[in-house]
Amino acid sequence: MIIGVPKEIKPQEYRVGIIPAGVRILTKHLHKVLVQESAGEGSGITDEDYTSTGAIIVKEAEKIYDEADMIIKVKEPLEEEYRLLKPGQILYTYLHLASSKELTLALLERKIIGIAYETIQLSNGSLPLLIPMSEIAGRMAIQIGASCLEKEKGGSGILLGGVPGVRPGSVVIIGAGTVGINAAKIAIGMGAKVTILDVNLDRLRYLDDIFGARVTTLFSDQQTIEESSVEADLLIGAVLLPGARAPILVNRNLVSRMKPGSVIVDVAVDQGGCVETIHPTFHENPTYIIDGIVHYGVANIPGAVPRTSTFALANVTLPHAIKIADMGVENALKHDSVLLSGINLYKGNLICKPVGDSLDIPCTAIDTFKESFLTF
Numbered sequence: 001m002i003i004g005v006p007k008e009i010k011p012q013e014y015r016v017g018i019i020p021a022g023v024r025i026l027t028k029h030l031h032k033v034l035v036q037e038s039a040g041e042g043s044g045i046t047d048e049d050y051t052s053t054g055a056i057i058v059k060e061a062e063k064i065y066d067e068a069d070m071i072i073k074v075k076e077p078l079e080e081e082y083r084l085l086k087p088g089q090i091l092y093t094y095l096h097l098a099s100s101k102e103l104t105l106a107l108l109e110r111k112i113i114g115i116a117y118e119t120i121q122l123s124n125g126s127l128p129l130l131i132p133m134s135e136i137a138g139r140m141a142i143q144i145g146a147s148c149l150e151k152e153k154g155g156s157g158i159l160l161g162g163v164p165g166v167r168p169g170s171v172v173i174i175g176a177g178t179v180g181i182n183a184a185k186i187a188i189g190m191g192a193k194v195t196i197l198d199v200n201l202d203r204l205r206y207l208d209d210i211f212g213a214r215v216t217t218l219f220s221d222q223q224t225i226e227e228s229s230v231e232a233d234l235l236i237g238a239v240l241l242p243g244a245r246a247p248i249l250v251n252r253n254l255v256s257r258m259k260p261g262s263v264i265v266d267v268a269v270d271q272g273g274c275v276e277t278i279h280p281t282f283h284e285n286p287t288y289i290i291d292g293i294v295h296y297g298v299a300n301i302p303g304a305v306p307r308t309s310t311f312a313l314a315n316v317t318l319p320h321a322i323k324i325a326d327m328g329v330e331n332a333l334k335h336d337s338v339l340l341s342g343i344n345l346y347k348g349n350l351i352c353k354p355v356g357d358s359l360d361i362p363c364t365a366i367d368t369f370k371e372s373f374l375t376f
């Protein structure tokens with residue numbers, strides 16, 4: 001198989017879809033790997049690092065898309081990349097389709113095979129290709145929020161950890177998944193007052209066991225969300241419904257009732273966000289203010305630490321890429337139920353039900369897809 005790795009073109013996205021160790025394995029398996037010139041520079045990986053492990057460096061992205069059977073990326077294609085995709089081409093990346101009907105319709109029109117990192121799911125419900133980026137995003141959300149609280153950045157001028165004789169800042173985290181627990185770790189380490197909300201009582205018991213009195217756990221309902229949000233200096237949105245749009249849990253009215261200068265970091269923004277007033281921003285201009293509240297809406301938070309993020313991501317994406325390349329995508333999907341959970345698009349058909357429900361687009365059920373398209 002010919003595997004193509006283009007340079008990411010999303011603003012301030014410095015990650016890359018493959019590392020040299022991955023190239024070495026794929027070429028050892030007799031696959032051809034094309035990497036766009038300087039694609040890895042933002043992650044500290046040189047073209048020479050790639051060529052020394054067997055990659056072929058290609059100057060233009062167009063040539064990669066034209067020749068490759070499978071495209072390995074980090075982020076979803078932008079509008080200028082749509083035309084480069086070919087019918088039947090495998091696109092293996094974060095897709096986050098539920099937050100963009102335009103992207104979904106464009107990729108359906110291109111008739112690609114779209115396998116989304118974020119919907120590949122194990123039998124226990126965990127999302128192994130999302131976990132490392134969620135770990136990074138959760139940890140960074142606190143340090144970002146702490147910075148945004150500085151007065152010169154529009155914040156209230158509160159130091160999260162406080163000092164002796166002065167109250168620490170209040171951090172409220174909505175969602176106790178991977179993002180939430182990693183945000184809590186850093187907030188606790190900074191000395192903040194931490195409250196975490198979730199609907200899963202078993203998860204809250206687990207957090208209570210590991211953090212004890214250092215964190216307050218609350219069952220997440222509208223009442224506790226409202227009461228906690230108005231007391232927060234830093235509000236972290238950490239809600240995830242696999243493949244689906246995030247539910248709006250903090251509406252515009254509630255935002256207007258928050259303390260002036262408080263900060264919202266909605267990590268769920270790449271799935272639409274759980275705060276009504278959030279919208280995607282970029283690293284170069286990451287914040288805006290509504291009703292006196294600082295909003296941070298960068299949808300690729302881990303892109304700010306690309307060296308760590310690229311290697312962490314490659315650790316979990318490479319095994320599936322090898323399987324697809326070695327077995328062929330249809331055969332791999334037929335025999336691997338975990339990989340099958342990642343199929344979102346197949347040659348003009350939408351397969352992922354949460355995306356279909358979120359965007360009101362007709363969807364082929366996964367069982368029907370398996371019976372109709374993978375019977376050979």
